[in-house]
Amino acid sequence: MFGRIARRYDVANHLLSGGADFLWRRRAAKIVASWQPRDVLDLATGSGDLALAIQRRLPHARIVAADFSPDMIEIARKKGVANTIVADALQLPFADSTFDCVTVAFGLRNMADWDRALSEMVRVLRDPGHLLVLDFSLPAGVLRPAYRFYLHRCLPLLASIVTGQKAAYDYLGGSIEKFPSGPAMLELIERNGFRDAAAETLTGGIATIYTAEKR
Secondary structure, eight states: OHHHHGGGHHHHHHHHTTTHHHHHHHHHHHHHHHHOOSEEEEETOTTSHHHHHHHHHOTTSEEEEEESOHHHHHHHHHTTOSEEEEOOTTSOSSOTTOEEEEEEESOGGGSSOHHHHHHHHHHHEEEEEEEEEEEEOOOOTTHHHHHHHIIIIIHHHHHHHHHSOTHHHHHHHHHHHHSOOTHHHHHHHHTTTEEEEEEEEEGGGTEEEEEEEEO
């Protein structure tokens, strides 16, 4: 699915989020930079936007960008991501304690086993290492019904116009509804080897950044 939309992935993301995705990644990169990691693994890197944002903040750090889709990795390489690898997040090809920080933006939700993916992230982190997860969430209050309408009715139609692949976005609303957020996500993270999990909501709760340290 991601291979089919790789060529138009960036355009779709920017348009469908109203450009908010730039601000979300900028905030995520600022948080990562505050930890001053030497080695960073960006999982489900997609076209590499978060990896590049982190690299701009930390020009001397080693950023490794990994994704399950070879087509996405090819796009990331063309955009200037230096260290890329095609890899399955459920079985990472890295030794234990290789990285100071692991990030994943809009990717954990799409992984087949969230617990296993987080356990792999813990394994490859040094002690103490940091985790940052950026993903969609459901806003609270009066914004929620309108957002749900957009997710299920408007977004797939707009995506089909931009990418020509409506089916690739039909799943998105349901995946966001099912994905744990808030306290449920903090509990998921902490039961898989992390501590001090915290959440920062963005744009009224449409997206959330979760951070934690290796336990």
